[in-house]
Amino acid sequence: MNGVRTTSGETVAPFGPTFRKLPKRALRRVGVVDVGSNSIRLVVFDGAARSPAYFYNEKIMAGLGQDMARTGRLNPQGINRALSALRRFAALARSMGIEPLTCVATAAVREAEDGPAFQQQVERETGLKLHVIDGPEEARLSAQGVLLGWPEAHGLVCDIGGNSMELAELQGGKVGRRATSPLGPFRLQQVPEAALKGHIDAILADLLAAMGRDHKRFYLVGGSWRAIARLDMERRNYPMTVLHEYRMTPEDVLATVEWIGQHDLAALRARTGISTSRMDLVPLAGRVLSRLVRVFQPRELNVSSYGIREGLLYEHMSRDLRRRDPLLEAARFTEKQMARLPGFGKKLYHFLLPLFPDMPPERERLVRAACLLHDTAWRAHPDYRAEACFDNVTRANLAALSHPERVFLGVALLHRYKNSRAKSPMAPLFQLLDKSRLREAEILGKAMRFGAMFAIDDPSDAGLLVHVPGKRIELKLTGTGRDLMGEVARSRFRSLAEAMGVEAVIS
Template sequence: MNARMNAQSNDRVAVIDVGSNSVRLVAFDGAARSPAYFFNEKVLAGLGAGLGQSGHLHPEGRRRAMAALRRFAALLERLRPARVMTIATAAVRDAADGPEFCAQVLAETGLELTVASGPEEGRLSAQGVLLGWPEAEGMVCDIGGASLELAQISGGQVLAAETAPLGPLPLMEFEGAPRALRQRIKRDMARLRSNFSGPVPRLFLVGGSWRAVARLDMARRNYPLHVLHEYERPTADILRIANWISHQEPAHLATLTDTSLERLRLLPTAALVLKQLLDALAPGTVAFSSYGIREGMLYEAMPPDVRALDPLIEACRYTESQNARFPGFGDALFDWLQNLFGDLPADDLRLMRAACLLHDTTWRAHPDYRADMCFEAVTRANMGGVDHAGRLFLAVANRARYKNDGSAVDDHPAIALLPAERVKLATSIGRAMRLGAMLGGAHPDTLPDTELQLKAGQLRLVLRGGAQELMGEVVERRLNGLNTALGLDLPAMLDIQAKD
């Protein structure tokens, strides 16, 4: 089986993650290069609450965790994944009764928990970041309920990983003045930082507490694109939001976000940690990752040839295979557009390929709403390997593929995040996709005898041999629409040629 077939495998992979604060079951729809979440459920059990003082798992947290794991075992019997992976992290690792808990889980559910070391936990979280950002450079910080892990990534590899007891649960139990707590966090963070050398161009934040920080920052900024993954901000901005959160009551934070109150109770303490983290690492920028330890375990299950694939392109290719009228046309359309756009930078060509693969995936929607539904679907899609500007570029291109009038896109608040010249380029690509799709009915076999040309400032559509039968009023109208989008002064031409 080749890499692409492996990348779109339908064999489900399940991961059970027993953390210090939450217990979660995630079932991925195959070990795909871009994760597809078939099932996702979590319980904020709080296993690690009070661990610093008692040395044992929290009794009520243990009861809730066991109840969740019994349910997860029953669900697995029905989901029947091809593979089940488990991991237990800091609370189970550090608690005196951790081995006893694992034995109870095995006896009552048949699930054998794999207890990860701190560095192993950090390595897996960093692999989750690499699943979404294959070329990521910098540091990954994963915060759980009881611990914090740092890992350094470069060249598609995890170079090193370390851990420290800097999760909010043990810090909230600290018996001392606030100043003493801050000093302790600073000392532990400095020790952690001493294990890594060099500057940090980018810091990737993993974990529920960090995602809650991102949600609050979005709410305070009225940020129009509500996608946590690859939300990126200057370090100074994240420092400001961390400082603000550290002085807020959880009840007030709850008025600004739908994050659970259980999570928000941890957030002011987590914000203290974040401030010291930013001070110690001094990263160039800060990015939030929705991918972490569970995705890192999925990444580990992938064959090397699948890991080498582009997560964005594979996600779009899979979407095309499931939803397009004629899967395979996206690649044909991309090739057809090379005469117009082949000189674009590699990053833009990558986005154009992704747009072509997605161009026909909302065709079942009502025609009156298809363009806007396409825009929303693309901006909110579960895709790795694309930042927010890239998402918007894809959304504008695919909306322009469905609708000639760009006013609705111009009015969308998220468009302000994309420079005007990028909107123009995406619109031009969308108009070209619109022409190609209409010309051949979105079937791969209809484009070989047609060609788009741009010579001496004039756009020309060449139809050879039997392709001349495809000529019609709608084709001419869409050719003229593309000409307008490209800003050309000369009128577009139809060139009908006899087939050699």
């Protein structure tokens, strides 16, 4: 086939098991170096938790694979920059007590004539051992990174690097068919303009034969895809610039690629903060993406900030840990680290549960997460706690959370500290929710606003909430609750009832 290698099955042996056998001490803090064709990045995860906590993150655009399609060798300037970065990363890892530091190299090093020599030079000068992985294994690890963020992901992962593009199928929490291709922008720079469309289409035809067309959702991994998504946000005046779980339709992609071609790249870079080296690759990456959506015809494209590095972290996880909800794991961790009374969020959730009968699972997890996070901004100045809560949750590194769900949590937490959201500086983001969802978030926030101050220990010991839909909410007080039901508590209870459009009854 035209430049395509494929494989099927769930896992590949050469790399994964080696990584899993790291000593238990290393699991507390996991360091990964990703040596790509364009960038080299060190990421240190604070333990193999279900929701990744980034203890340290540094990237350099080395350009190892630049001109390799023409010369067959790694870029000399890129080698110098890469060695300098790797020496620094090795020193940083030693200072953080991370040994061994796991280093993965992808398309440029595996395909260059001097790739083996570069491997030896890296080990000799830095002490780091590069694990050079093949295309299907690169696809598998990228797909695992997507699973880290989307446990229920179902569709096709598309990971673009400087010299290659990998595809991997996700279904039922497992990685299936995989394919690798030479559709990286560095390689395409060597193809004459007149032959470029035919060259891309021929490779995509082989990928389509290998992977099939029946993939309704694409998960886009890689810096070039993220840059295009950021430009799509700019074109649409999208109010939130969090790239993870940003969603585009095929029509969005085609319109944005055309829009990019009509604008000066330097001006776009200034507006979005995209680096010069990344922006230089965007036009070719856009050509690939526009042809990709025309050939495979997905219904939706989701941007993933998680890729190979997170896929390596996923290697550590037991089956039980992989099944846990990343959002709730992150919320529990945040509560433990930042709340005044860790553990109160669970009690608050159970106290408020009668207000939200027959919740679907996708709503229940948001209510639970909000209760866990309800007090994590208490150190902020009282005048700014509402906005701090909103900002924290909408911009936090949280997985398994769509943009509308981020805003839902943000609005709920805003109302935890503030009765009204009028004239809020966060108002532009409210448009991601319809009126009914905004009202639901407000009710949840005002319920937490009441419950969190009604009792400091366990509100269920002070009273029982009874909800008669459309008519009333009743608070049945215990002896303890009668003493706690002061003027402020009564006011907040009435505010909750008003938001629900029902009568407030205290008995």
